Amino acid sequence: MVPYYFHVIANETAGSFQGKKTTQRIIAYLTAKGSAFHLEKTQYPKHATLLAQKIKPLKDAYQHIVLVIGGDGTLHQVIKGLLENKYTPSPIPIGYIPSGTGNDFSRGVNLVKDPIENMKLIENTRQARELDVGVMTDPQAKTSIFINNLGIGIDARTVFLTNRSKAKAFLSHLKMGSMSYLANLLKAYRQQKTFNITFRQNNKTYAFDNIFLVTFGNEPYFGGGVPILPNANVTNHLIDLILVEKMSFAKLVPLFYKMLTDGSHLKNERVHYFQSASFHLKTDRQEYGQIDGEELGFQQFDYKISLTQYPFWF
Numbered sequence: 001m002v003p004y005y006f007h008v009i010a011n012e013t014a015g016s017f018q019g020k021k022t023t024q025r026i027i028a029y030l031t032a033k034g035s036a037f038h039l040e041k042t043q044y045p046k047h048a049t050l051l052a053q054k055i056k057p058l059k060d061a062y063q064h065i066v067l068v069i070g071g072d073g074t075l076h077q078v079i080k081g082l083l084e085n086k087y088t089p090s091p092i093p094i095g096y097i098p099s100g101t102g103n104d105f106s107r108g109v110n111l112v113k114d115p116i117e118n119m120k121l122i123e124n125t126r127q128a129r130e131l132d133v134g135v136m137t138d139p140q141a142k143t144s145i146f147i148n149n150l151g152i153g154i155d156a157r158t159v160f161l162t163n164r165s166k167a168k169a170f171l172s173h174l175k176m177g178s179m180s181y182l183a184n185l186l187k188a189y190r191q192q193k194t195f196n197i198t199f200r201q202n203n204k205t206y207a208f209d210n211i212f213l214v215t216f217g218n219e220p221y222f223g224g225g226v227p228i229l230p231n232a233n234v235t236n237h238l239i240d241l242i243l244v245e246k247m248s249f250a251k252l253v254p255l256f257y258k259m260l261t262d263g264s265h266l267k268n269e270r271v272h273y274f275q276s277a278s279f280h281l282k283t284d285r286q287e288y289g290q291i292d293g294e295e296l297g298f299q300q301f302d303y304k305i306s307l308t309q310y311p312f313w314f
């Protein structure tokens with residue numbers, strides 16, 4: 001059996017410092033086993049991308065794995081960096097130890113929660129799995145990736161408001177970050193005007209009016225476990241798209257309940273659902289956007305959404 005070399009990229013701040021405990025456990029485990037590894041801890045936001053860009057696997061007898069310890073944001077940043085890595089002719093597989101707050105990607109791929117059990121699964125893996133990663137391309141051909149989702153409208157407005165809310169840091173400190181998100185969701189609902197969209201899918205153009213939420217998903221969950229796109233799957237090479245028309249709060253609450261319980265929200269007459277290998281979407285006016293929880297700013301969207309694949313080791 002080929003021995004492993006683990007390039008560990010760890011975000012100790014992830015999951016309100018759950019990342020620190022997880023990193024200590026994993027490093028103690030690798031050290032006790034005498035495994036070859038190199039540890040890099042992220043020192044500032046988005047540092048993970050730079051660390052991943054700089055990895056240089058030697059041509060040696062090892063099976064090189066990039067071991068990511070962190071949440072969805074860290075995983076996103078590492079994949080981005082590895083896709084930009086100029087030292088590797090073929091992508092280095094990722095082993096992922098989730099230790100974030102939302103952990104939507106790991107929930108979407110059914111990863112084992114216990115870090116050591118997860119590590120053992122990685123060690124017992126013999127072959128990489130190619131998982132889908134979303135790609136957004138702007139009119140200037142600039143690309144960004146998403147592992148979870150790309151949203152336009154109310155969820156993106158909520159991200160925008162939450163990032164600026166004074167209560168956020170305090171509530172995050174108390175591990176109550178989702179309270180801050182919920183309060184801002186209500187505020188965003190009051191502020192959010194409807195917009196019109198057109199999109200192309202398989203050479204057919206669709207138009208929808210009165211929209212207030214657009215979400216492209218690579219896996220089912222958003223917002224830390226809400227199964228907004230229950231059929232989304234990281235192995236089917238398809239992107240799921242949900243469009244929701246604005247409705248009264250009284251109608252929205254039962255819809256949200258259906259989303260949380262049985263996925264029947266997709267059958268609602270004001271909800272539109274599509275699956276495709278690619279889409280080209282335009283909004284008729286400026287809207288807030290978010291990609292894996294990162295703000296895309298207030299802009300008129302004219303983006304191609306497609307997929308690429310990245311090798312995972314589990």
Ligand SMILES: Nc1ncnc2c1ncn2[C@@H]1O[C@H](COP(=O)(O)OP(=O)(O)OP(=O)(O)O)[C@@H](O)[C@H]1O
Nearest residue numbers: 014015042043045046071072073074100101102103
């Ligand atoms: N040393 C650091 N100091 C401050 N922020 C950091 C540091 N290292 C990484 N970060 C930032 O921490 C942010 C949060 O990380 P991450 O998304 O992995 O965890 P999370 O938000 O707790 O989990 P999830 O995204 O699954 O909800 C990332 O955007 C990352 O850029």
